[in-house]
Amino acid sequence: MKRLFLNSLIILFVAVQLTAQDDNDPEKAIKKATKGLNAYISDQTNIARLDEAKAAIEIACNNDLTKNSAKTWQTKAMIYTEYMNKDNAMKMINNNAKSQYPDASLTAYNAYKKALEFAQKKYEKSDAIKGIAEVSNGLRNMGADKYQEKQYGAAYSAFNAVVEGQETLKGAGEKAVLADTSLNQYTFYAAVCANLAKMTPEAKVLYEKLYKVKYKDAAVYDGLYNMTYAEDPKKALSYLEEGRKLFPDETSLLFTEINHYLRINKLDELTGKLKLAIEKEPNNVSLYNTLGNVYDNLALIAQDSLKNPEKAAEYSKEALGSYEAALKKQPNNADANYSVGAYYYNRAASKTKDLIKLQDDYSKEGTKKYNAVSDEIKALFAQALPYFQKAESFNPNDANTIIALKEIFAKTNDLEKSNEFKKRLETINSGGKNTPYFKF
Structure with missing residues (x-):
């Protein structure tokens, strides 16, 4: 009896060993993964079979016998493509739905790359290339989602994969999913995300690529200036100067140029040029x-x-003089009207800080000072108002002008007009358009 029981234990132990060996057999793992994938494709409600396939293929991907096989990586790519497709189908029903498999498209893309790398047969190369084309849309969606979530490193990886994938398709003589203009746009997205993620070397490579194709965005020149200055100030300045010529109204480049001349202590050179x-x-x-x-x-x-503050006041006075000179030349210039209004508005805002400091001083002298500052603020708002009104009449959809008018009316207790401009601001923020409130 004991011998029979012992023999049963031995048989059970051997069976367990064989099962464990089967579970770790990479070739059998590929077959299991393929079987699970096909079962899911036949019945897409059975997500458990796709999960089984995912677990099985990882065995093959990490085994020396199968990790350099195109079949291994093609199978993995196809599994993750199905996860991507499941997410895409869900978003077609509900555009606001949160992705259940947020990295599936990138995982699939990287697996297709591996499959192409190890491909020996013509059909293996063809299948991998088709897969790269198939995941392009998913990568674009992933990049947009990650950017919205401020996961800039992941957004860069997705957008950069879009770019790489298109270049792979072109190199293989296949029709690219994106036109060249769209490809440049996604290169730009990748560069911006790399920059935001502080991935400077990656961002610089992409900005240089965009510079060569003359991509029209000021951020390219701003980025190249900032990324080149430490190693080559002269070349960095050439990027900046070229950008300023191409985008004279771009404030980011203007501010970079100001910082450049501050850095080298040549402010007069900038104002002198103008x-x-x-x-x-x-x-x-x-x-x-x-x-x-x-x-x-x-x-x-x-x-x-x-x-x-003394130098700041001097510069502010010069700014006001320049805007007033513009208005003499062209009284209906929206930018100049806004800028003069902003000059008085900002001075009023600065005085408001002084008012806050005085609000707890209930002494006779404190009250006197409080009232004096309050009167100054009202006078400055009164000076700003007609310029903002005129600016609004020319451009009723400029958010900064609308905000200024809303705040001035609120601070001067004209709540009816303040609420009107609050509604107008909401219209702008929701993508709508306003007609001018003020007529001149």
Whole structure:
């Protein structure tokens, strides 16, 4: 009896060993994964079979006998493509649905790349290339989702895979999923995300690629300036100067240029260039506005970075003079009207800080000071108001103008108008359009 029991134990132990060996056999794992994948494709409600396939294929991917096989990676790619397709189908029903398999498209893409790398037969290469084309849309969706979630490194990986995939398709003589213009756009998305993720080497490579194809966005030149300056200041400056010529109204480049001249202590060179241009083209209103913008930004830097309020006031006065000169040339210029309004508005906002400091002083002298500052603020808002009104009449969909009007009316107790401009701001934010409130 004991011998029979012992023999039964031995048989059971051997069976367990054989099962364990089967579970770890990479060739059998591929077959199991393929079987599970096919079962899921036949019945897409049976997600458990796809999960089984996913677990099985990992055995083959990590085994020396099968990890260099195109079949292994093609199978893995196809499994994750199904996860991607499941997510896409769900989003077609509900666009706001949260992705259940957020990285599936990137995992599939990387597996297709591996399959192509190890492909020996013509059909293996063909299948891998078709797979790369198939996941392109999923990668684009993933990149957009990750960007919205501020996961910039993951967004870069997805957008960069879109770009790589298109280049692979072209290299194989296949029709690209994206036109060249769209491909450049996704290269730009990848560059921006890499930059936001502080992946400077990756971002620089992409920005240089965009520069070569003359991609029209100021961020390319701004990025190349910032990423090149430490190793080659002269080349960095050439990027900046070229960007400023191409995008003269782009404030990010303007601010970068100001910082550059601050860095090398040549501010007069910047303002001097603009003044020289005005001498040559005295009726060019945009030059006056640009000079005013330069002085405005210099005032911000002097106030916030240099902690020099006297210099900030000097720059602000120069800015106001430039905007007023623009209005003399062109009284209906929306930018100049807004900028003069902003000059008085910002001074009022600065005075508000002083008012807050005085609000707890109930002494006779404190009350007197409080009332005096309050009157100054009201006077400054009164000076700002007509300029903002005129700016709104020319451009009723400029959010900054609408915000300024909403705040001025709120602070001067005209709640009816403040609420009106609050509604107008909501219209802009929801993608709608306003007609002018003020008529001149």
